Amino acid sequence: MHLHRYEKYWLYFGIGTLIVFLSVLGVGAFAMGQYPPSHDAVVDPLNVSETPPFDDPGLVQIDDQTYVANIVAMTFGYRPNVIEVPAGATVIFEVTSEDVIHSFTIPGTNVNMMVTPGHVNQARHTFTEPGSYLVLCNEYCGAGHHYMQMTIEVIEQ
Amino acid sequence: MIAKVKAGTEVNPSDAKLSMAYIYVAFTAFLIGAIAGVVQGLQRAGFIDLPAGINYYQVLTAHGLLLALVFTTYFIFAFLNAGMSKTLGAFPDKYRKTGWIGFLVLTLGTVLTTIMVLLNEGTVLYTFYAPLQAHPLFYLGLTLFVVGTWVAGGALLAHYFNWKRENPGQLTPLFGFMTVATILLWIVATIGVAATVLLQLLPWSLGISERVNVLLSRTLFWYFGHPLVYFWLLPAYMAWYIVIPKIIGGRLFSDSLARLAFILFLLLSIPVGFHHQLMEAGISPFWKYIQTVLTFAVVVPSLLTAFSIFATFEITGRAKGATGLFSWWKKLPWNDVRFFAPFIAMLTFIPAGAGGIINASHQMNAVVHNTLWVVGHFHLTVGTTVLLTFFGISYWLIPVLTGRRLTPSVNRLGMIQTILWAVGMFFMSGAMHLLGLLGAPRRTAFTTYQDHPTALQWLEGMFANQATMSIGGVILFIAALLMIYNVIQLAFLAPKEQTEFPIGEVSSDASKTPPLLENWKLWVALAVALILVAYTVPLMDMIQNAPPGSPPFRPW
Secondary structure: OOOOHHHHHHHHHHHHHHHHHHHHHHHHHHHOOOOOOOOOEEOOHHHHHHOOOOOOOEEEEEEOOEEEEEEEEEOOEEEOOEEEEEOOOEEEEEEEEOOOOEEEEOOOOOOEEEEOOOEEEEEEEEOOOOEEEEEEOOOOOOOOHHHOEEEEEEEOO | OOOEOOOOOOOOHHHHHHHHHHHHHHHHHHHHHHHHHHHHHHHHOOOOOOOOOOOHHHHHHHHHHHHHHHHHHHHHHHHHHHHHHHHHOOOOHHHHHHHHHHHHHHHHHHHHHHHHHHOOOOOOOOOOOOOEOOOHHHHHHHHHHHHHHHHHHHHHHHHHHHHHHHOOOOOOOHHHHHHHHHHHHHHHHHHHHHHHHHHHHHHHHOOOOOOEOHHHHHHHHHHHHHHHHHHHHHHHHHHHHHHHHHHOOOOEOOHHHHHHHHHHHHHHOOOOHHHHOOOOOOOOHHHHHHHHHHHHHOHHHHHHHHHHHHHHHHHHHHHOOOOOOOHHHHHOOOOOHHHHHHHHHHHHHHHHHHHHHHHHOOOOHHHHOOEHHHHHHHHHHHHHHHHHHHHHHHHHHHHHHHOEOOOHHHHHHHHHHHHHHHHHHHHHHHHHHHHHHOOOEOOOOOOOOOOOHHHHHHHOOOOOOHHHHHHHHHHHHHHHHHHHHHHHHHHHHOOEOOEOOOOOOEOOOOOOOOHHHHOHHHHHHHHHHHHHHHHHHHHHHHHHOOOOOEOOEOOO
C-alpha cells in the first residue's frame, strides 16, 4: 500500500514517541520496581473481622522507620479511622474491604488503590512532611460514599 | 450550501423511518440526561439540595446511562442505518424487518432499565460494579439492550454481505466497510458484558447463586467498557473520513488508509481493558503492562486519521486556489455548522487523546485514577469529540430523513450552539482536569470531608473550583436546550425540500485499495487471537486463585 512521504514521517515520529513512552514505563516498572498496586493476597470478605491481621486493624511497627498499616474499608468508613505516624516514616498500607468495592486514596501522594472485597491491596508511602493527610474513598460505594474518610496524622518527632 | 437533489430520495423512505425512530429516542434520552447532568453539577458544587429525597447517585446513574449509552447507541444506529441504505441501496424487506425487531428489543431494554433507575432500584452507576446489587429487572433491561443491538447490527451486516455476494470482485463502499468494522467491534466487545450479566449478575440477583466473583465481573465489564468508547468514536471517524470531505467540497485523501485505520481499531481496541484496572489487586503488573502497550498502539490509527483529515483540508483549500503555507485554512467553510461542529470536535480530540495516554500509563494512572480528571477526560472525548460530531451529522441527517432543509437560521443557531458547547466544556472539563490533579474524587456528592483543608481547597481555587465546574455545566445545559430546539425545527418545522446525503469520493490520484483489507475472516481471527493472548492467562488466574465470592449489598 502506498504511503505519502509526509505521512511516513508523521508515523515514524508518532510510533517513535510511543516506543519512548512505553520504554520509560517499562523500565520504571520492571527495572526500578515502580509497579502499580497489584497485590495477590486473598481473604474471605465475610470473615474479615476474624481474620488476622484484620481482626485487630491498625499500625504495626516492623523496623526503625517502617510501619505496616492494616486497614479495613467498609460502608462508609475505615477501621481504624485515624492513625498517627512520625514524620519520615514509611508506611506500607494493606487494605481490604468487608463489603463492596472501595478505594484507599491519599490526595497529594501516589497512594491511590482500589479495594475489592476478597483481595488485600498494598501500597507504600514515605511521609516526609508533618500534617494531617486526608484519606478518601473514590469508588462509589453507596448512599454515604461521600462521608467515607479517615486521616493520617504525621507528627514531628 | 449543500447541493439540492432534484428527484427521488436520498435514503429509501422506509429505511428513513427506522432511522428517525432511533433519532426520536436518542434526543429524548439526551434531554432527560442533560437535565440530570445540570442538576447533578449544581449539587456537586453545593449550590442546591436535591428535592423530594432524590439521591445524588440516582441522578448520576441516569445521566451516565442516558447520555453515554442510550443517546450514543441510538444515534449511531440511526446514522449507520441511513448511510447503509444510501450507499448500498435500500434494505431488502427481511433485513429491514430484522432492523425493526432490533430497535424494539433495544427500546424495551432501555425503557426497563430507565424505569428501574428512576425508581432508585438500580442506583449502581453506569458501571454497575458487583457486589452492589440492582433489581433483577435492571440487569434484564441491560441484557435486552445488548441483544437488541446484536439484532439491529445483524441486519446491517446482512445487508453488507448480501451486497458483497451480489457484486463479486468489487470494492465495497467505504461507508459499508466502516459500518461492518464498527458493528464487529461492538459484537466482539459486548460478549464480555453479556457474559458477566447473564452468567454472573442475573443468577446472583435472582438468588440462584449466592456469591459472585467480583474481580472476574470487573474484568469482563472492562473487556467491553473500553471498546465501548471506540464504538462511540468510530461513527464520528466515519463522518470525518466520508462526510466532511464532501461538505468542504473536496475528496477523501486515501481509501486504503481509511480502511487500514478501521482494521487497526478493530484489532487493538478490545485487548486493552486492564488499563481501567491498573490500581487493583489480583492482576499481575506484567499483564497490566502488556495491555498498556496494546492501548498505546491504538494511537497509530488515530495518527493515520489525523493526517488523512488535515491532508484533505489542505488539498481542498489548494484546489480552491489557496497559495502559501497556510492560506488554505481560509478556504474552509467556517460558516457551515455541518463543518464547524465536527471541526471543533476534532480540535478537542488533541488534548483529549493526550489525556488518554496519561490515564492508560502503567504507573502514572495512580495520580489520576478515579479522580475528577477522568471525568474531565471523558467529557472531552465522548462529551465533545463524539457529541459535537453527532450534532454536526444531525444538521444534515435529520433533513435528509424528513425531506426538509437546513435553514440559514437553524445553521446560525447551530453555530451558536457549538460555540456555547465548547465554552461550557472548557470551563467544566478544564476545572475537572485540574481538580483531579489536586485529588478531588469523581462520582461523589457534595462534601467537604468534615472541612478537611485538602477538601476545602477544591472549593477555593481561582479556576480549579467545583463552582467553575458547575458554571460550565449550566452553559452546557443551555447549549443542550438549543440543540433540542434545532432538532425539533429540522424534524418537524423546516421547509420541505430534498437534502443531499453527503458522501465523499476518493481522490483520483489515490492508489488502488488492496483486496486483503476486505478479508474479514482474517481480521476477526487476528482480533480473537490478540484477545486470547491478552486475557487467557489472567482470566484463568482470576478463576483459580479467586477469593470466596461476595454476597449482594444494597447500600443506598
